[in-house]
Amino acid sequence: xxxxxxxxxxxxxxxxxxxxxxxxxxxxxxxxxxxxxxxxxxxxxxxxxxxxxxxxxxxxxxxxxxxxxxxxxxxxxxxxxxxxxxxxxxxxxxxxxxxxxxxxxxxxxxxxxxxxxxxxxxxxxxxxxxxxxxxxxxxxxxxxxxxxxxxxxxxxxxxxxxxxxxxxxxxxxxxxxxxxxxxxxxxxxxxxxxxxxxxxxxxxxxxxxxxxxxxxxxxxxxxxxxxxxxxxxxxxxxxxxxxxxxxxxxxxxxxxxxxxxxxxxxxxxxxxxxxxxxx
Numbered sequence: 356x357x358x359x360x361x362x363x364x365x366x367x368x369x370x371x372x373x374x375x376x377x378x379x380x381x382x383x384x385x386x387x388x389x390x391x392x393x394x395x396x397x398x399x400x401x402x403x404x405x406x407x408x409x410x411x412x413x414x415x416x417x418x419x420x421x422x423x424x425x426x427x428x429x430x431x432x433x434x435x436x437x438x439x440x441x442x443x444x445x446x447x448x449x450x451x452x453x454x455x456x457x458x459x460x461x462x463x464x465x466x467x468x469x470x471x472x473x474x475x476x477x478x479x480x481x482x483x484x485x486x487x488x489x490x491x492x493x494x495x496x497x498x499x500x501x502x503x504x505x506x507x508x509x510x511x512x513x514x515x516x517x518x519x520x521x522x523x524x525x526x527x528x529x530x531x532x533x534x535x536x537x538x539x540x541x542x543x544x545x546x547x548x549x550x551x552x553x554x555x556x557x558x559x560x561x562x563x564x565x566x567x568x569x570x571x572x573x574x575x576x577x578x579x580x581x582x583x584x585x586x587x588x589x590x591x592x593x594x595x596x597x598x599x600x601x602x603x604x605x606x607x608x609x610x611x612x613x614x615x616x617x618x619x620x621x622x623x624x625x626x627x628x629x630x631x632x633x634x
Contacts, residue, residue: 382441384509385500386622388567393574395448395612398605400578403455403520405586405605407463409598418468422460429453437509444617448609451516458520459579466528473529480522487514488568498564515568523575531580537592538584545577 386392410421432450439446462480465471491511492498503512531541549570556566586601587593616622 401582404579404582407459462524476525484518527576542580
């Protein structure tokens with residue numbers, strides 16, 4: 356599906372929320388989807404899982420204290436992200452790392468502090484995410500990350516990202532803990548599901564937008580399962596590396612890749628033609 360607009364010399368072009376005139380003043384705010392994108396995304400989800408556990412348990416802040424702290428930091432970083440005129444790898448991925456922690460904490464607060472069943476949180480987050488997509492499409496006529504080039508689209512994009520993390524956390528915990536599959540088997544299961552989406556897209560022609568968002572959701576429980584497998588004690592089904600070592604190791608890799616992308620600009624999307632936008 357595509358959304359068509361037209362520009363002619365017969366009259367003025369209206370400047371609306373998604374008009375070409377407004378888009379031309381801003382670059383796309385999301386990196387190109389390359390292998391680097393997916394590696395950093397999985398690593399950020401792993402850090403989101405282990406850092407949330409580290410701060411709430413080892414640092415003694417508790418879920419409530421960590422939630423307030425991380426939400427405040429995320430708000431500050433998102434202000435910086437919205438003020439940039441184009442994608443900046445460092446700011447963007449810092450926002451993703453923080454939103455991964457906040458999304459994890461939203462799910463953990465509901466299940467651990469309020470006793471809401473994982474089946475319920477998974478269902479509710481799935482419905483909320485669907486509502487965000489519906490509202491986004493009804494307003495902008497596109498869900499493409501290649502056209503996140505207005506403040507309105509960026510609001511919808513970050514809301515979608517937040518609820519993919521919350522949904523992925525609940526779904527991952529539901530599979531690995533409630534269904535007792537364990538961390539390693541859960542990681543294999545979610546990796547296989549992502550591979551299935553890739554095959555459906557490249558071999559069977561599954562729509563690019565829905566392929567992307569489905570894989571994006573699945574990388575959250577994949578990264579969380581990997582993080583838990585590395586950090587949790589052997590008695591709980593992990594390798595016992597610990598949350599500190601796991602968090603520092605993955606953060607170092609993320610930092611190295613982000614610096615590389617910031618220098619090379621290999622993840623910058625060229626602007627789409629103003630007259631045609633993929634859904």
